[in-house]
Amino acid sequence: MGRVSQAQAEENRRRVVETASRLFREQGTHVSVADLMKASGLTHGGFYKQFASKEALIDEATAHAFGTLAQLYADGLERCDGQRDAAQRALIDTYLSVEHRDRAADGCPAAALAADMARHPGDREAHRVYTEGVSDFAGWLATEDQDGIARLCTMLGALVLARATTGSPLSEEILTAARAALTATD
Template identity: 40%
Template sequence: MRYDKGHKDDTRRHILDVASTRFRKSGIAAVGLAGIMSEAGLTNGAFYTHFASKEELVREVLNDALTRREERHKANLENGIALETTIRDYLSTRHRDRAGTGCPTAALVAEIARHPKATRDAFTGKVADIISLMAEQIRQGSAKERRRKAIAIYSTMVGALQLARAVNDRELSDEILEDAAETAVTIASES
């Protein structure tokens, strides 16, 4: 059967999108290739036309999802959107409740620590880029001070989102998000 031009790229993109959502929602270890391919409407054998292994898929998902997040940070910077807006959007109940489409760092960071060096290298590079973009949004202090603040803010955001998702008390979860947002905004505005 002959496919239209771009079919292979479209299929690869679809597999990435399905895997990205499933990984963020359920965790990398809990999601098998068979489930990804079934949800994508493809056979298991078709997977290897696009990826050499599940680990390659994980790296591609991380790269893609973190590149998209990085692009949002760049757009915010270019459009003069304050870091406070980014912080409050990230630490929102909407983001907490949509893990499957949310930040891959918060959803997957604990698992990434156990993956091979190549995957961790890809993750590290993207996280460093995001931290650099956040540092550019901080207006006060030397470059070193802005970077230190950006690391503290990003760490607070990721950790708070993870904690807010983990607790089963909705009121406490909301409080975690609100208090972490206030703390992160305070760090961003300190001189």
């Protein structure tokens, strides 16, 4: 089989990063290279032509996931005509929804990757990207009256607990209670 063009190689790399971003959020970073490449529709051998190591892919996939999250803030702000409080409320409603709970692969990287990042040394690029992404998310959630870190902790904790209790009435109760606590007006 002949060599792929540079454009095709770039497309293949993009596909692997996007697939890894989704699979890592859904299943964790322990997903094998073979499974990841199969899900990407590419051969296992092609992985090492694109990435120096699995850790390098974890770094890129983490950055991609947080880039997607940042785009979500921007899109929400645009949909709400620049009204930050309305965009925040819409994001909270979406974040603390049954749909988000059930779709980890497309969901928040802060929640999905937390356990994996806690297991990796702090000097890795993915850990730095994760930390910056969490900080940026908390900053975006801050209001004059509420601290963004506290809001993020409430959201993330509720999502993790709701996912862990899926199938029981408690799962939706957790989402509802957290949403009410974060969107209550004084």
